[in-house]
Amino acid sequence: MSATVHHLRPSDQPSLDPLMALVSADMHRVNEVILARMQSDVPLIPELAGHLIAGGGKRMRPMLTLASARLLDYSGARHHKLAAAVEFIHTATLLHDDVVDMSGLRRGKRTANMIWGNSASVLVGDFLFSRSFELMVEDGSLRVLRILSQASAIIAEGEVNQLTAQRRIDTSEARYLDIIGAKTAALFAAACRIAAVVAERPTAEEEALDAYGRNLGIAFQLVDDAIDYASDGATMGKDAGDDFRDGKVTLPVILAHARGSAIDKTFWQDAMEGRRASDDDLVHAKTLLDRTGAVADTLGRARHYGRLAIDALAGFPGGQAKAALIEAVEFAVARAY
Known part of the structure; x- marks a missing residue:
């Protein structure tokens, strides 16, 4: 199966529009909090x-907090500050990640570290982390504080785990899943779970929303790692092939290496260790990924986790919020097509 990105007709393409429409009024309040709290x-x-x-x-991520609250018919306002806290945690990790990865582009724009330097990016990331914890403390729930603080620690562990796995072609699929479960899925899970806490819903509903967010986060990252090899910089908003040149051993590489010949295995080892990083090497890597079905199978796994996310919502009543959350999963997976 080709690693080419397939685009469905616009009418068939899942969208975040239902989710955005569902939470638009709440998101306006969240944006006000974000704007106010990033001042200094x-x-x-x-x-x-x-x-x-x-x-x-x-x-x-903050939209998932708001939509989960809507799913539970929560009528208060605590979720606005908490959704802002979630966004600050995410933004802080992005600032730190771009320094670690020496990234030049994010969402099609120059990264903050390229403009202001690494030191400023790290320190402003620390500031945003601190602001997120201020917002959690203001909420007053130790349970919310525990969920979001644990997620923050898990994210950091995931990033360190990824750093120590970098350029190691012997990284296992299990370790890779541990990494993305921590660095990406943990915040998705926490963002959804805290809505059940503020809505004072049973533990079973907390756990269902946690499972929804966690599986969505894993699917989201699997697709990201697949399209790094199956898309272009203009589509991704970052430099195409960054993971390849950085020696990030993601699932497409793990699968292609496992299925390749001895010559192929040598290529992947040289590539991940930085000895094969030219544009021609990237083209060859894509050929091997195509030949072994590694990208297609990575996307297949993303669809599997997407189905698990949707299944986690089975116990909640139907309606606009549930439909929007389901389509958000479909959108996350369909970005690759």
Whole structure:
């Protein structure tokens, strides 16, 4: 199966529009909190934070908090500050990730570290983390604080795990799944779960929303890792082939390496260790991925986790919120087609 990205007709393409429409009024309140809390008497802080926050992201994680609250018929306002806290955690990790990865582009724009330098990016990321914890404390729920603080620690562990796995072609699929479960899925899960806490719903509903978010997060990252090899920079909003050149051993590489000949295995080892990083090498890597079905199978796994996410919502009543959350999963998977 070809690694080419297939685009469905627009009428068939799942969209985040239902989710965005569902939470638009609440998201306006969240954006007000974000704007207010990223301010500082130190001008560089709102300037740098604003560059990333206003950089075209879909705000999927805070929207999931708001949509989960709607699913539970929550009528209060606590979720606005908490959704902002979720976005600050996410933004802080992006600032730190771009420094670690030495990234030049994010969402089609120059990264903050390229404009202001690594030190400023790290420190403003720390500021946003601190703001997120202020918002959690203001909420007053130790349970919410525990969920989001644990997620923050797990994200950091995942990033360190990924760093130590970098350029190691012997990275297993199980370790890869541990990495993405921590660095990506943990915040998706927490973003959804805290809605059940503020809505004072039973533990079973907390766990169902956690499972929804976690499986959605894994599917989301699997697709990201697949399209790094099956898309282009204009579509992705970052430099095509970044994972290849950075020696990130993602699932497409793990599968292609496992299925390849001895010559292919040598190529992948050389590539991940930085000895084969030219444009021609990237083309050859895509040929091997295509030949072994590695990208197609990575997307197949993404669909599997997407189905698990949708299944986790089975116990909730139908309606606009549930439909929007289901379509958000379909959108996350369909980005690759």
